[in-house]
Amino acid sequence: EVQLVESGGGLVQPGGSLRLSCAVSGFTFSDHYMDWVRQAPGKGLEWVGRTRNKANSYTTEYAASVKGRFTISRDDSKNSLYLQMNSLKTEDTAVYYCARATSGWPPVIDSWGQGTLVTVSS
Amino acid sequence: DIQMTQSPSSLSASVGDRVTITCRASQDISNYLAWFQQKPGKAPKSLIYDASNLHSGVPSKFSGSGSGTDFSLTISSLQPEDFATYYCQQYKSYSLTFGGGTKVEIK
Numbered sequence: 001e002v003q004l005v006e007s008g009g010g011l012v013q014p015g016g017s018l019r020l021s022c023a024v025s026g027f028t029f030s031d032h033y034m035d036w037v038r039q040a041p042g043k044g045l046e047w048v049g050r051t052r053n054k055a056n057s058y059t060t061e062y063a064a065s066v067k068g069r070f071t072i073s074r075d076d077s078k079n080s081l082y083l084q085m086n087s088l089k090t091e092d093t094a095v096y097y098c099a100r101a102t103s104g105w106p107p108v109i110d111s112w113g114q115g116t117l118v119t120v121s122s
Numbered sequence: 123d124i125q126m127t128q129s130p131s132s133l134s135a136s137v138g139d140r141v142t143i144t145c146r147a148s149q150d151i152s153n154y155l156a157w158f159q160q161k162p163g164k165a166p167k168s169l170i171y172d173a174s175n176l177h178s179g180v181p182s183k184f185s186g187s188g189s190g191t192d193f194s195l196t197i198s199s200l201q202p203e204d205f206a207t208y209y210c211q212q213y214k215s216y217s218l219t220f221g222g223g224t225k226v227e228i229k
Contacts, residue, residue, distance in 0.1 A: 045160075047217070
C-alpha cells in the first residue's frame with residue numbers, strides 16, 4: 001500500500017524557516033517524481049514544486065511564488081522527501097501536501113499524503 | 123504560466139443528477155489534464171489523468187473528456203459520497219497549475 005506521511009509543520013514567525021518531511025512507503029521511491037502542493041485556509045490547491053527522479057538527475061521546478069525561498073530535496077536511501085522553507089511570509093500559511101507522480105510519462109499525481117499545517121504568524 | 127479556469131465555482135445538485143464541470147486552459151495543453159476530488163478536511167484524491175483515463179479504483183460514474191483548451195468532468199449519477207470540491211490541473215508545462223475548484227453541494 002502506498003503511504004505518504006508528512007511531518008514538521010507548526011507555528012513560525014514571519015521571516016523564519018521550517019523544514020517539512022514526507023516519509024513514503026509501499027513503492028520504489030527512487031523511480032518517482034515527487035511534488036509539494038499547498039492549500040491556504042479556505043482556498044484552492046496551489047502547486048509548490050517538484051523533484052524529478054534519479055534517472056532525471058533529481059532536478060527541481062518551483063512555483064514563482066516560492067522560487068528562491070523554498071528548496072525541495074530527497075533522500076532515496078531514507079525514502080524521504082523534504083521541503084526547506086526560508087524567509088516565510090504570512091501568505092505561506094497553508095496545509096502542505098506531498099504527492100507522488102506516476103513513474104511513466106508524463107508523470108501525473110496519483111497519491112497524496114494527509115498534509116501538515118504550517119502557520120506563519122507573529 | 124498556464125491559467126486554468128473552472129466553471130461553475132459551485133453548484134447545487136440532487137442525488138441521482140448528472141453533473142458536468144468544465145475547465146478551460148489559457149493555451150493548448152493537448153490532453154495533459156487531471157481531475158482531483160477533495161472532501162472537507164481531507165487530502166485530495168486523484169480521479170482522472172490524460173483528460174479521460176480513470177486512476178485505478180475510481181468508479182466508472184466519473185468520466186472526463188476534452189483536449190486542447192476545453193475539458194469537462196462528468197458524474198453520471200450523483201451519490202452522497204460525491205459531494206465535494208473538484209479541481210482540474212494541467213501538466214503540459216513544467217509549472218503545474220490548478221483550477222480554482224468547483225464545489226458540488228447538496229440541493
